[in-house]
Amino acid sequence: MSRTRTATTTTTAAALLTLPLTAVGLLATAAAPAAARPVPSLTCRGEGVDAEAPVRARAEAVIDAPLRTVWKLQTDVERWPGWQTHVTSADRLDHGPFRPGSAFRWTTPVPPNPATPATSLDITSTVRQVERGSCIRWTGPAVGEGLRIEGVHVWSFRKVPGGVLVRTEETHTGEQVEANVPYATGVLKQGLEAWVGELKAAAEARSCPRG
Template identity: 60%
Template sequence: MPRIRPLATLFAIPLAVAAALGMATPPAQAASGGASTCRGQGVDPAAQIRHRTDTVIKAPLSTVWKLQTDVERWPAWQAPVLTMKRLDPGPLRKGSRFRWTTPAPATPTTPETTLSITSTVRQLQRGSCILWKGPAIGEGLRIDEGVHLWTFTQVRGGVRVHTEETWTGEQVEADVPTATEALGRGLEQWLRDLKATAEADQTDSR
């Protein structure tokens, strides 16, 4: 499996909000073994490729929510997102779908290509969590399914954002260590971008 850094940003949708809606923010639910879930569902427990990470963002939940759920604006703060199109109107909710593209560079075993990702929200609890999944397909490169979970918890001074993701598919499973490394780099970068953008928004508003 080649290095596919841009792919690692594929599976990430958003959530956060309770503060903006005046709702309490319940803690992330836990499944057996301490795994995070959203309304009882989590990432693929059988997947060989997985990564989990979190960060604390020093910004209101409303700011994180706006950045993450306004998916049409992802290209403005995430360079790997080339295009984005909502496939249904209104706020993100269970069943919402959107299609976006991201580049994947050439590697010794795959050509340079642009991946098209169709994301479907499978579970969502406002102010607490969101789970989505979908394939990433390009010429000569495919991830059959990425499952991405985000949880958002208000803490002193900000919001703790936790994310977990799994990938499945014959091509990525051909080299699990390399695919896992790529996934991990991508999730860490996604959180850094989210944190930097949200905290910069707070500075600019002062």
């Protein structure tokens, strides 16, 4: 889910304690992640996530499927709603294979909570770097009622014994997420893990022999 740093909105910091922030629309009560030794950021053609962003999370999985299947699922944006539970619409704003400048617009619901009514995040992502079958980096805003997040998202794909190692890293900036970094980080991590998990399930289902 994309990002140059920006922060607009006037939602109070107190509202953040219950406001869902993940770009995949998951409502969670995630705890702050445990401290861990810093690891190098993922990159695509030498560019990574926002090094100054306070909210950062990663997820990964080995997917037992051909690389071409995994890559096709991830880059065929308009078909995301067919396998991603929390993506309600997705449209390419250009045509053809992903390339620098390719853009897509997608939405994900945000359930109601004590601070905000039910709404939807409207996300516009622009591909900045891509290497076919290897990595993608995109950036862009996620905007909802009383909420704006700027994100940078990097994906890495590598053949390994047993399939394809998929790793992803994302950073968020914005007034709301920066007011409660531990909570926002936990929710972002949960969202990335769900995304990778659904990508794994969809790719392995496609590559499973049919009897």
